Amino acid sequence: MITARGLARTFTARGRSVEAVRGVDLDVAAGELVGFLGPNGAGKTTTLRMLTTLIRPTAGTATVAGHDLAGDPLGVRRGIGYVAQGAGATPNAKVGEEMELQGRLYGLGKAEARRRGVELGERLDLSGLSDRLVKTLSGGQRRRLDIALGLVHDPKLVFLDEPTAALDPQSRANLWEHIRALRDTHGTTVFLTTHYLDEADALCDRILVIDHGRIVAEGTPAALKAQVSGDLVAVSVVADDVPRAAEIARRVPQATEVSTEGDAVRFRVPRGDQALAELLRGLDAAGIATTSLQVHSPTLDDVFLTLTGRSLRDADQTEAEHVPA
Numbered sequence: 103m104i105t106a107r108g109l110a111r112t113f114t115a116r117g118r119s120v121e122a123v124r125g126v127d128l129d130v131a132a133g134e135l136v137g138f139l140g141p142n143g144a145g146k147t148t149t150l151r152m153l154t155t156l157i158r159p160t161a162g163t164a165t166v167a168g169h170d171l172a173g174d175p176l177g178v179r180r181g182i183g184y185v186a187q188g189a190g191a192t193p194n195a196k197v198g199e200e201m202e203l204q205g206r207l208y209g210l211g212k213a214e215a216r217r218r219g220v221e222l223g224e225r226l227d228l229s230g231l232s233d234r235l236v237k238t239l240s241g242g243q244r245r246r247l248d249i250a251l252g253l254v255h256d257p258k259l260v261f262l263d264e265p266t267a268a269l270d271p272q273s274r275a276n277l278w279e280h281i282r283a284l285r286d287t288h289g290t291t292v293f294l295t296t297h298y299l300d301e302a303d304a305l306c307d308r309i310l311v312i313d314h315g316r317i318v319a320e321g322t323p324a325a326l327k328a329q330v331s332g333d334l335v336a337v338s339v340v341a342d343d344v345p346r347a348a349e350i351a352r353r354v355p356q357a358t359e360v361s362t363e364g365d366a367v368r369f370r371v372p373r374g375d376q377a378l379a380e381l382l383r384g385l386d387a388a389g390i391a392t393t394s395l396q397v398h399s400p401t402l403d404d405v406f407l408t409l410t411g412r413s414l415r416d417a418d419q420t421e422a423e424h425v426p427a
C-alpha cells in the first residue's frame with residue numbers, strides 16, 4: 103500500500119537549512135495499522151505531507167495506494183484519505199452539510215453524497231448530529247467528523263496525523279475503537295502519527311520510530327520491546343539469603359545484569375514469565391523463601407532510550423524548548 107525509498111525533505115527557513123526528513127524507507131502492506139512514533143519535530147508530519155502529495159520530497163521515491171508519488175499525484179490523492187492535525191471542518195457549517203459538501207468535492211452526486219454522509223455518520227457515532235454546528239461538537243465528536251470527512255470517497259488507505267491529540271483519555275479510547283474498526287470491519291489500511299507511547303502500543307500492529315528525520319526502529323510493539331535488554335525480574339528474600347539467591351539467579355538461562363540491593367536480587371532476562379518459574383524452582387530447592395516477586399516489561403520509551411540515549415518524553419521536552427516563539 104505504501105513503499106517509499108530514501109524519502110527526504112529539506113526546508114530553508116530564514117536562510118537556514120533544516121533537514122526535516124533524511125532518507126526514510128517505508129513498506130506498509132494492505133490492511134495494516136501502522137504507527138509512526140517520534141517526539142515533536144522528529145519529521146512525522148513532513149513525511150505524511152510528502153506521502154499525501156501536499157509537499158514535494160527533495161529526494162527519494164514512493165508508491166502510495168498503487169500510484170507513483172511524483173508521476174501520478176492525482177491518482178495518489180484519489181486513493182487516499184488524509185486527516186490532518188486540527189483538520190478542516192468549517193466551524194459555522196452544519197455537520198450534515200459539511201459531509202455532503204465533502205462528498206460533492208469528491209465528485210459524488212447530491213443523493214449519493216447525502217447517503218454516504220449518513221452511512222459514515224452511523225459508522226463514526228455521529229448520527230443525530232447532522233443539524234448541529236461543527237463548532238458546538240465536543241473534541242471527540244469533532245475528531246470523528248474529521249475522520250468521516252477523510253473517508254467520504256471510500257479510500258483504501260487513510261493517513262491520520264495525531265488523531266487523538268488533545269483529547270481526554272475516555273475520548274481517546276473511544277477513537278481507538280473507531281480506528282480499529284476502520285481496519286477490522288472495512289479492511290482500510292491506516293497509517294497514523296502519534297507521540298503517545300500508550301497509543302502506539304495499544305493500537306498499532308507495527309510501529310516505526312522516527313527521530314531527527316530518520317527511522318531508528320521498526321517492528322511490532324512486542325518485538326520492539328523485546329529488543330531492549332528484556333524484562334527486569336526483582337525478587338526479595340530474607341537478607342541473609344541474598345548471596346545464595348543471587349547465585350541461583352545467575353543460573354537462570356539467559357539471565358544478565360544480576361545485581362543485589364538490600365534484600366532484593368534483580369536481573370534481566372528475555373522472558374520474565376519463564377524465568378520466574380525457573381527461579382522459583384531454584385529458590386525452593388535451596389529452601390529460600392521469597393517475600394516479593396516482580397516482573398517489569400520494557401516500555402516503548404525504554405526502546406527509544408536504548409536506541410537514542412534519550413527518553414521519548416525528554417526528547418519531546420527538548421524539541422519543545424527549541425521551537426521558536
Ligand SMILES: Nc1ncnc2c1ncn2[C@@H]1O[C@H](COP(=O)(O)OP(=O)(O)OP(=O)(O)O)[C@@H](O)[C@H]1O
Pocket residue numbers: 113114115120121122123140141142143144145146147148149297
Ligand atoms: N515549512 C517548514 N519550514 C521550515 N521548517 C519546517 C517546516 N515544516 C517543518 N519544519 C521543521 O522540520 C522538522 C520536522 O517537523 P515535523 O512537523 O515534520 O515534525 P513532527 O514529528 O511532525 O512534529 P510534531 O509532533 O510536533 O508535529 C522540525 O524541525 C520543523 O521545525
